[in-house]
Amino acid sequence: MDKFYHSVRLDADLCMGCINCIKRCPTQAIRVRNGKAQINSKFCIDCGECIRVCPHHAKHATYDKLDVLKQYEYTVALPAPSLYSQFNNLDDVNIVLNALLMMGFHDVFEVSAAAELVSEATREYLSENPDRLPAISTACPSVVRLIRVRFPNLIPNLLPLNPPVEVAAILAAEKAMKETGLPREKIGIIFISPCPSKVTYVKSPLGTDHSEVDRVLAIKDVYPQLLSCMKAVGDDPPEIGTSGKIGISWGRSGGEASGLFTEEYLAADGIENVIRVLEDMEDQKFTNLKFVELNACNGGCVGGVLTVENPYVAEVKLKRLRKYMPVARSHIDGDAEELVKWTKDVQYEPVFNLGNTMMESFARLNQVERLCKKLPGLDCGSCGAPTCKALAEDIVRGEAVESDCVYYLRENLHKLSEEVSILADDIAAGNAEGYEMLKVMTEYIQRISDEMSLLDSRDEKEKEKE
Known part of the structure; x- marks a missing residue:
């Protein structure tokens, strides 16, 4: 018997990738990845809040007819x-x-x-x-x-x-x-x-x-x-x-x-x-x-x-x-x-633990705290996680990356642009050693710019759907 069986299900075809569900889920069991919601079966408690708030009826309950x-x-x-x-x-x-x-x-x-x-x-x-x-x-x-x-x-x-x-x-x-x-x-x-x-x-x-x-x-x-x-x-x-x-x-x-x-x-x-x-x-x-x-x-x-x-x-x-x-x-x-009495005790399921041992959990918790200081703390949900802390935990678990945060991505792009400008000045002054680094950073900025374009395109599509 599946101890994490769930009657609340997601219809990916109806999901529009909005963040209503991730903001209302009491156990932060939902993420939006690649434009679609995903439900973590270990975190979900089948309260039905996502069904209640989903404007696209992408969440539904399974039951008999x-x-x-x-x-x-x-x-x-x-x-x-x-x-x-x-x-x-x-x-x-x-x-x-x-x-x-x-x-x-x-x-x-x-x-x-x-x-x-x-x-x-x-x-x-x-x-x-x-x-x-x-x-x-x-x-x-x-x-x-x-x-x-x-x-x-x-x-x-x-x-x-x-x-x-x-x-x-x-x-x-x-x-x-x-x-x-x-x-x-x-x-x-x-x-x-x-x-x-x-x-x-x-x-x-x-x-x-x-x-x-x-x-x-x-x-x-x-x-x-x-x-x-x-x-x-x-x-x-x-x-x-x-x-x-x-x-x-x-x-x-x-x-x-x-x-x-x-x-x-x-x-x-x-x-x-x-x-x-x-x-x-x-x-x-x-x-x-x-x-x-x-x-x-x-x-x-x-x-x-x-x-x-x-x-x-x-x-x-x-x-x-x-x-x-x-x-x-x-x-x-x-x-x-x-x-009337129970015949079996309820056992603790440590699904929210960041590590398999206490030491590993403490180490990862420190990583989460450091990441939270780098993230903007706006809890906007644009990254697909309900809060900045949830995103930090996903990053530590290997389920997300820092560039999923739009604000973090834009801030890094701005810093890199300034560094490229400085390198360009060095090259103009005759410092040939900076040429290769400039080339690498220019390619990196181009990749980030492409990602930003995709994010902006997704935002425009969501606005058109709304």
Whole structure:
């Protein structure tokens, strides 16, 4: 299994070489080389920010299409809590659940019901492990992957519990096999996801060796067909929902923490805010916290790039929907207690290290600092890297050269022109020794001038495209 599998992909044919993505990527995983963006698979955490900001739609998420329902004899839908927030005037989740059955699913298992089990297990974990507080939620795969590669000191603080989608998949598969008598391979457990991060989790899970989710559909693909089925369901559908306020609340930022019945928590959403919180946690700036809920998307899961509704409007809809629901309807029994827990620890992946050893890393870090002093420090992105420091690191890794910096190139060209002028004066005064050097430097300047012409030509083409 590829530990750096990614559901966020690049369509090079659509990429115009702009720098929107490199400036927004939270882990600086993207570079623009030869007029096209490139994604470093080791740095990427599948947060979907590049999909959100790309004006040319060159970034996209890979997921399954609706025809996967035909590949199984029996299919179970796992609707994310954020799915309910996509519809106007929805006051009963059973309308959505019955519409999923009308779409062709044989059964439905709410992820929000599994979320209530995880909330109950989290409350127990917080009371039994005071030495590992604050615990960091592991519901958002992008956050877990971010901590795995960038914040190794916080790995012990990760909540060692499966995300609700995994718990739901395990329970749904067990229920389907028991009720149908079919072998596991003929049953399709299909998650309806708000974001590409969950797709990556299914293909390459953390905390477990294998995910019980078989396929992942996007909310935006399911939405049109589901909407028409909801109209056919009517206003008084059969009640098949098994979750309450706690489970439904997981779809928005702060919803998971609200189910822990404590005020000693912090909730942050948006990947840039998440990084700020993690940096402060590493510096031990937070005290008296029991739990930290972090969501890579603005607003929480309702802000995923595979949804259709504005995240802040969706959050309001979710709050209104849960208003008259019971607090919780699902509780852990003896069988469910173990399946909630991780079966495999998350390991640190030192992908950002500059060297293979500590001494090599320190030596290269010194090189980076020296290069940063030579570079202009404008962080313009013209070189294809998001910052001057990122370019310096690329140069040290052997992935870029100093002349990739336009300003550095122009400054050197100016200095060389002055030196050539001085040499020309020497030759005119009768100093024949400078002739050969003048010839060499003239050829060098010509090469730089050619490179500058190419850069100017590229800039003009980009302006014409804009």
